[in-house]
Amino acid sequence: MRVVVKLGGSLITDKGKAFFARDDIIRAAAQAIRESAQLGAEIILIHGGGSFGHVAAKKEIDRFGKLTAASVPPVSRAMMVLNNHVMEALLDENLKAVSFPPHSFCLYSCSKDSFSCSFDSLLIAFNLKIIPVTFGDIVFGEEACEPAIISGDDLALVLAKKVNAERVVFATNVDGVYRELEDASSLIPHIEFSEIPKLLEQIKITGGGVTDVTKGLPGKLTKIYRYLSSHDKRPEVAIINGMSKETLKMALSGSKVKGTFIT
Ligand code: IP8
Secondary structure: OOEEEEEEEHEEEEOOOOOOOOOOHHHHHHHHHHHHHOOOOEEEEEEOHHHHHHHHHHHHHHHOOOOOHHHHHHHHHHHHHHHHHHHHHHHHHOOOEEEOHEEEOOEEOOOOOOOEEHHHHHHHHHHOOEEEEEEEEEEEEEOOOOOOEEHHHHHHHHHHOOOOOOEEEEEEOOOEOOOOOOOHHEOOOOHHHHHHHHHHHHHHHHHHEEEEEOOOOHHHHHHHHHHOOOOOOOOOEEEEOOOOOHHHHHHHHHOOOEEEEEE
16 A cells, blocks of 8 residues: 655654654654555655754744745754654664655745645655655745745645555544544544535634644645645545554554544
């Protein structure tokens, strides 16, 4: 099974502590990836920025009011450090994995408010059964544009389309999408793809009543809808809890696990 997995920043870092990687979780995720690869999963791995990229980017914005070309070295550095934690864990599991930092192959267009990336090398690695690893990053702006942050969610969804992935797994630090944040029994196990706009309206009306603890969920759902509505071989999207190695492994192997599935 072809699967694109994003390890969220709130899963692999401690968002409350600047530049703090949760190596135990990263290592468990690497084991889950190895075990599912042994069961036949063909994987593209993406990770978020957590307390590395977001903290570094915020520092720049607080200092200069915006991201500038001079923000690229410190923000990309923070992401390379976090990426190194992930790469070391994968390579220690004897996985064949190679890192593709987006600041070296993506550009931001401010006139189109969109990114363009050259995925050729990454896709060659994937076809050679080497796990490509990429991540949310700062990327230069083209022509007169300032740099911008490309999120791992965008990369996951674009790549899922490129390789016709059967499943996209968003591994987070919560079990999925909840109707009521405080009510564990309100986990939504299934969302019909066509119902995402309605659900987003509900989120707007209730001011976030339908949400998970990461405020990025409405953004994630909007992106899922935007990127995948025009795709005929739409992958199943699973939002799961990556704190459990077994859940992650089973999700990567195509099983139905606890979480929210969007089909
Ligand atoms: O956590 C953000 O990636 P995300 C990356 O996937 C940076 O949104 C540099 C903040």
